[in-house]
Amino acid sequence: MRRSRFNQGKRRYKRKFRGSKPRGSKPYSGKPHHGKSFATEDTNHTIEHRIAFLGNPNVGKSSIFNILTGSHQHVGNWPGKTVEKKEGHFLLSDEYFSLIDLPGAYSLSAHSEEELITRQYVVEERPDLVCAIVDATRLERTSYIALQALELTDNIALIVNMMDLAEKENIQIDKHKLEKLLGIPILLVSAFDNSSIIRIKKFLYDALHTEKYTFRPAYLLYSQKLETMINSVSRQIENREILRDYPTRWLSIKVLEADKWVISKLEEEYVLDDIFNKIEKLKKSVNFDPADEIPKRKYRALKDIVKKSVIGIEDFKEKVSDKVDKVVMHKFWGYPILILIYVAFFLITFYASGPIINGLDYLLSYFSDIVRGWLVAVSSPTFLTSLIVDGILAGIGAVLLFIPIIIIFYILIAVMEDSGYLARSAYLMDIVLGKFGLQGTAFLSMVMGLGCNVTGILAARTIKSDRDRISMILTNSFIPCAATLGVVAFLTGIFFKTKPWFAALLMLILYALSFLLVFLSSMFFRLFLGKSDTMPLIIEIPEYRLPRIRNIFYLTWERAGIFIKKAGTFIFIASIVIWFVSNVPYGVSTEYSIAGYIGRGLAFITEPLFGFDWRMVIPLLFGIAAKEVVISALSILGLLTVAWTTPQIISFLVFQMTYAPCFATLAIIKSETKSWKMTAIGFFYPLIVTSLITAAVYHILLLFL
């Protein structure tokens, strides 16, 4: 029989637990989710197990996911949500293990989309195994979410990661004791040991084939007062029609915890006023709030479990991290260090990618010359030759040339992130950004935006407050991305060749102006976005760690991948469109092409306002498609050899810094806000603001120069 082996184990397992926990009337709906076979009917050995990884941020959850799945992973979005969904798989003894890396969360309450997704997945999708990952050096805190998951599912195992660090701190964990206390299989591991991959795989295999392990998840009993309340809610909702997949006890606990999602769902069927009245009465008379009491009891239970199974935990021991932070996070010294690190970061990005880009550029032009020669040799029509060489190949070139700078940029970001510095810079910047009403987490989105606005906007997902998030999405295109930096550096280099100090100063001023625009606009948007949920800053500052090459590789791969997939596609298409509008009708000079007509039309406005003639307008127009093409458009139009007036140069530089998001950025604004209105604002707001500023700058300069 095809599924016999697996299902047998499952049934045995089920029998073992029926009744071990007082959950709803029907703890298992018997949905045929598990043991799904994707092989043909004839093969009887390929079974799919679905495993979900769950855990706090900074416990190495993604590292474990990455080492297990390697290249067999796929990053997408949860349907309809702006939360990343990571899936992958591995094979072990002919069985297919499909893994899902649930978003990092601190608990299973419904305060963030991440938490909601996590618990919905665990209950509604019924993975065959939920694997909670915790940090051995912080067992108590990081197990909180695992303890919550124990109330939600029986199919749960625990991986205690970072055992290497725990050993260094002389923390000893009694695995068997812990297994006994929690009632679930446990693996102690250090993800970066060479043997870890096979140990984790084997552990997951054994946990799924329950012959080896017995699951008897600990059943956390609360205080008598709470238990009475839980039971009374349970009785009321026992025979419910909705949320049948969720354990009754868990729902009752959530009702007492004032979980909005659960309450609103249950209220579709029940009137829960009685319960709320009771809670209110308790709060008033004996100052007892179940919403506070439940987490307190959970932590108390955890403390007890840790006390019984772990030795060597020293409270409040000063670690190396603390000593380093005395300087790095110092109220004064922290800032010069921050500036130094970020300046170094940009210099490295710039100088390390330079030679690679030049080499690549040489190869590309060499290659396109070969293609051109070959096309001419087969006497292809000049129209086709131009389309292939100047359109398609140039488009591929524009994407390729950009990849080195993006990769180096995100490698360095990953180094900062994995070492723990990124969180610290967010902390330091919180103090500065707070003056503009923004939180430190917005800084991460800005830094990412310096690479590519698409990733910057995606990074805004970490911003807790909706209002701040929307305003960061809308203002991110003010942040000059690497492509814009390329244009600025190139143009200042050409125009102020004799005055390098002036070029540098000008660039600094332009960057400062961009950031000022971000800050002021956020304040401006706040007036319209209202005083929505201002979540106060509460962030975890991870310990300093030596960056791991594997982590850096995956982090870079993911982000650079976004650029290549999203931005790359747009740049490529944009290049072909640009070729088209500047070459049709074919054979005429650019002035009389489609682009020429548009440029000359727009010049009626731009010439008096900013001093841009029709030729200067065209590159900017193309820049809306993709900023990468501005330089090549300038050179094609012969603008790099003509004399510009100083007001024209500065006006052009000011304008092109912030005038509009590119197509890829617009697409991501749309997908992240799910609103055409916001997308329109995201486009027209920078355009209008930049136009006003540029016009002012240009006319002031005309007065003096």
Added chain:
Amino acid sequence: MNTMSNKFSLADSTVNSIVQVEKITSGQKARRFLADLGVLEGVKLRILKNDVGPILIEVKATRVAIGRGIAQKIEVTT
């Protein structure tokens, strides 16, 4: 009424001292999130930094930065 005067807010605590959380008077949402990170009544914290900006504490072997506004709503004792 409790006339003991040793209760003070986390925002007023001194660096390197170890304090115990007595009461959190913030809104439900922030209280829950603090609890998720291990900051709740009865728990001991060590103050790592408290000058400008968010207060940095150590709780259950984890470093957590807490905005000054919310820290003012966390009552602690030594």
